[in-house]
Amino acid sequence: MKSARLIEFGSPLELEEKRDPSPKGTEILLEVLACGVCHSDLHLRDGYYQMGKGEKLWVKDRGVRLPLTPGHEVVGRVLQVGPEAGKVPLGAVKLVYPWIGCGECEECEEGTPQLCSSPKSLGIYQDGGYSDRILVPHPKWLLDTHDLLPEYACSYACAGLTAYGALKKSLPLSAKDHLLIIGAGGLGMFAAQLLPLLTDAKVIFLDLDEGRLAKIREFGFQTVNSSEGETSEAVRKIVGPKGVSAAIDFVNNSVTSSLAFSLLKKNGKMISVGLFGGELKIPTPILSLRSLTVRGSYTGSPSELAELLQLVSEKKLAPIPVQVKSLKEADSILNDLASGKVLGRVVLTGK
Ligand SMILES: [Zn+2]
Ligand SMILES: [Zn+2]
Structure with a gap:
């Protein structure tokens, strides 16, 4: 697998190649078809959020660990299914719900994992979609993309939601x-x-x-x-x-x-x-x-994302302008985002 990874906060992303992982337990391995580049990936690369008056909120103090593959707006094709993942058809194209929680707290049990206090979000706390492969911990995080093309569907996982x-x-x-x-x-x-x-x-x-x-x-x-x-x-x-x-x-x-x-x-x-x-x-x-x-307001729940995808597909909404780029351009796209040069969304193809 090939990934654009963050090795050190404040430094450019680096391309890394290694063997494809094989899914264990309930995990699913997807081939990444599209991954949106989000403005918050910029804060991840910087390593902090501005709190005003020069104070910073460090992402490492919020539990972000390096090295990390960013990317939380992912559409992929199912390549391999873990032994306990149940029936997930190989080749199915799915949108990944990235705002995964601990699975045990009140918020997770109520179906609002985006508000979990021990978040496991993909592309932030676990490897995400700036890659040609992504491991998703459980099939319940895979949503139907209806008739939406991967490069348009992916950004509903964060920006749209x-x-x-x-x-x-x-x-x-x-x-x-x-x-x-x-x-x-x-x-x-x-x-x-x-x-x-x-x-x-x-x-x-x-x-x-x-x-x-x-x-x-x-x-x-x-x-x-x-x-x-x-x-x-x-x-x-x-x-x-x-x-x-x-x-x-x-x-x-x-x-x-x-x-x-x-x-x-x-x-x-x-x-x-x-x-x-x-x-x-x-x-x-x-x-x-x-x-x-x-x-x-912070992102949304899995059911809201499913509701949103259905709405967009049913109402045949005109797609948001998208620029499609390759993985090796990931870092320069973040620079463009930082300088406000991007109109609409930029999507990486995993290639
Ligand atoms: Zn985002
Ligand atoms: Zn939780």
């Missing part, structure tokens, strides 16, 4: 409500694709890149370019002086989160999603006087 999970938390919203979405990158694109299926609220997207905003306008949404003048005023000009009923922050740094918070109307809700890093200062009386909700 994260956008879906956040949008669901902003509901219910009526046609009278305004929803502000900050960030028109990968997550914003998935949100734009899914929004018409979930709500008829009036949606405004905010970003500082005109190219990304132009793509969003093709979906029929209003946009505000935050690199031009007074952003808060520009949003209020569209939504009125009271503000927005809900805000989803896919960037979630110090600037965007305080902007989103300041634009909430009474009884408004803010959903913090992005991992760009920073901090939000909230005067406590404001929360109660204005009856506000601030909450986070």
Whole structure:
């Protein structure tokens, strides 16, 4: 098997070749057909998240161990099945649910392994899909891709699921409500694709890149370019002086989160999603006087991912633009992501 691996935090990924693993117990070996490159892989390579004021949250303190093959948005073809894995047809093409938990805690038992306190997520705590092979611990983590092509299906495991999970938390919203979405990158694109299926609220997207905003306008949404003048005023000009009923922050740094918070109307809700890093200062009386909700959202559950794939397939949603690249380009793609050069998603083919 050939993999692009992280050997040392802060260093480029290295290509490594070794013998294919053989699945033991309930494990399944897949040939990787497509693996999405996610912005959070960048934090993994750096080894930390920014916490604001120069403080860092180190991924090694959260249990990440090297060497590691990143990649948590994987579609693969079943190559070999472990002796206790049951009946899994060889050659079947499946999407891997990567947010695996310990299997024993309350969250895991309730079907929300993404919230497990001893996470075993693929591509973060165990080897992932920047490779031509991936070992998945149990067939229950393999989902039907319906008629979706691997390069389009893979990113629903993280970017699509994260956008879906956040949008669901902003509901219910009526046609009278305004929803502000900050960030028109990968997550914003998935949100734009899914929004018409979930709500008829009036949606405004905010970003500082005109190219990304132009793509969003093709979906029929209003946009505000935050690199031009007074952003808060520009949003209020569209939504009125009271503000927005809900805000989803896919960037979630110090600037965007305080902007989103300041634009909430009474009884408004803010959903913090992005991992760009920073901090939000909230005067406590404001929360109660204005009856506000601030909450986070992290990926989604296996049943939500299955529900999402079915929805996308049934409604024949137009695919998010995808650039297909080879494994040896993995590290340079992360550099492009870091400098904000990527439009839509980049997918590795495992070759
Ligand atoms: Zn991701
Ligand atoms: Zn657990």
